[in-house]
Amino acid sequence: MTTFGVHSECGKLRTVMVCRPGLAHKRLTPANCDSLLFDDVIWVERAQKDHDYFVSQMRARGIEVLEAHDMLAKVLDDKAARAWLLDHKVKADNVGIGMLGDLRSWLEEMPSAQLSEHMFGGIAKSELPFDPKGLFGGYLDQSDFVLPPVPNSLFQRDPSCWIYEGVTVNPMYWPARRQETLLLEAIYRFHPTFAGKANIWWGGSDKDHGPATLEGGDVMPIGNGVVLIGMGERTSPQAVVQVAKSVLGKKGGANRVIACQMPKSRAAMHLDTVFSFLDIDLLSVFPDVVDEIVCTSMYAGDKEGEIRFERHDGVHISEVVRQALNLPSIELLKTGGDAFQREREQWDDGNNVVALDRRVVVAYDRNTYTNKLMRDRGVEVIEVPASELGRGRGGGHCMTCPIVRDEVKL
Numbered sequence: 001m002t003t004f005g006v007h008s009e010c011g012k013l014r015t016v017m018v019c020r021p022g023l024a025h026k027r028l029t030p031a032n033c034d035s036l037l038f039d040d041v042i043w044v045e046r047a048q049k050d051h052d053y054f055v056s057q058m059r060a061r062g063i064e065v066l067e068a069h070d071m072l073a074k075v076l077d078d079k080a081a082r083a084w085l086l087d088h089k090v091k092a093d094n095v096g097i098g099m100l101g102d103l104r105s106w107l108e109e110m111p112s113a114q115l116s117e118h119m120f121g122g123i124a125k126s127e128l129p130f131d132p133k134g135l136f137g138g139y140l141d142q143s144d145f146v147l148p149p150v151p152n153s154l155f156q157r158d159p160s161c162w163i164y165e166g167v168t169v170n171p172m173y174w175p176a177r178r179q180e181t182l183l184l185e186a187i188y189r190f191h192p193t194f195a196g197k198a199n200i201w202w203g204g205s206d207k208d209h210g211p212a213t214l215e216g217g218d219v220m221p222i223g224n225g226v227v228l229i230g231m232g233e234r235t236s237p238q239a240v241v242q243v244a245k246s247v248l249g250k251k252g253g254a255n256r257v258i259a260c261q262m263p264k265s266r267a268a269m270h271l272d273t274v275f276s277f278l279d280i281d282l283l284s285v286f287p288d289v290v291d292e293i294v295c296t297s298m299y300a301g302d303k304e305g306e307i308r309f310e311r312h313d314g315v316h317i318s319e320v321v322r323q324a325l326n327l328p329s330i331e332l333l334k335t336g337g338d339a340f341q342r343e344r345e346q347w348d349d350g351n352n353v354v355a356l357d358r359r360v361v362v363a364y365d366r367n368t369y370t371n372k373l374m375r376d377r378g379v380e381v382i383e384v385p386a387s388e389l390g391r392g393r394g395g396g397h398c399m400t401c402p403i404v405r406d407e408v409k410l
């Protein structure tokens with residue numbers, strides 16, 4: 001049995017999931033991109049080319065890269081798995097009652113790769129091979145969505161995330177991202193790689209979690225049994241405590257969860273937009289936000305299900321991390337350039353890099369000041385073009401969901 005597990009933020013990366021830009025991005029328009037959490041429409045062919053380059057750089061280093069459309073297509077080859085997904089997707093709450101039967105019959109017969117593309121890319125009324133009946137069918141214009149696209153699945157970091165030897169399937173904050181959870185759940189439940197082998201700590205789409213929202217860009221299993229969880233725009237304390245309960249003291253879980261409370265802003269929507277690991281003792285940080293973070297540690301209490309809290313008021317997050325990892329020292333690499341450049345480079349994901357190994361990272365090409373600073377510190381920086389992929393406001397860290405990553409042995 002394959003042992004899945006993420007044991008650090010910067011040890012050797014072995015298996016990762018990504019999601020190639022596709023149909024969902026061809027649906028972005030000036031009118032809908034804001035509500036779909038993109039800052040602009042994108043040139044999809046170029047984004048695909050750049051994403052392929054990103055993937056090729058990981059594969060060239062021996063990393064196994066799983067692609068979410070392909071993973072879902074394999075799931076849909078299985079009749080029972082397809083029925084499970086369609087039961088959850090093609091339901092009255094989503095598509096009304098009038099077209100339920102016709103839509104279900106069409107999707108039941110659709111080839112798996114095409115259905116997978118539509119699960120991520122959505123379905124417009126104009127694509128239906130039947131005249132949609134019912135109030136909802138009549139209400140939609142030809143270019144309106146029967147099922148909306150989920151273009152932010154490009155950012156695979158967020159809808160699911162591994163915490164040591166288990167995974168959370170995350171209830172997302174914005175409506176535009178909530179449908180991603182179901183697709184990831186289908187992959188973990190039914191894909192032959194994971195079925196019966198992926199230990200789901202928390203989450204899933206069968207239950208409405210209300211304000212208990214969690215996004216993987218906030219979650220970092222940093223080693224030594226410690227997990228950082230950012231609490232900003234996207235991840236709420238109600239979720240953090242439930243995740244803590246599900247992993248603390250558990251086999252393959254964690255011994256300490258550190259909640260990192262951040263100011264709420266789009267520039268700092270997740271912890272990983274302002275903070276990422278270049279090495280176990282070298283952190284990339286955007287100080288304007290990171291210096292404001294307030295940490296609270298959580299440990300398993302004496303009684304089953306009880307949690308003990310320890311606040312670290314006035315202690316910088318880097319010092320909390322240093323102590324938690326028993327490191328003699330920790331260095332901070334701050335976003336590069338003058339005040340204007342720093343703000344621009346953080347916005348363009350300068351601090352959102354993914355480590356393929358210690359001091360080997362993938363970064364966007366446009367962040368020239370921060371990339372230079374990393375190189376000056378001996379970090380190998382693999383540059384990926386940012387112009388199209390970056391328009392959804394996510395970098396290399398956001399675009400990857402590590403599934404197998406080594407611990408860093410000190």
Ligand SMILES: NC(=O)NCCC[C@H](N)C(=O)O
Nearest residue numbers: 037155217270392393394398
């Ligand atoms: N971990 C991340 O920071 N992911 C980036 C997500 C960007 C996406 N447009 C969003 O707003 O959710």
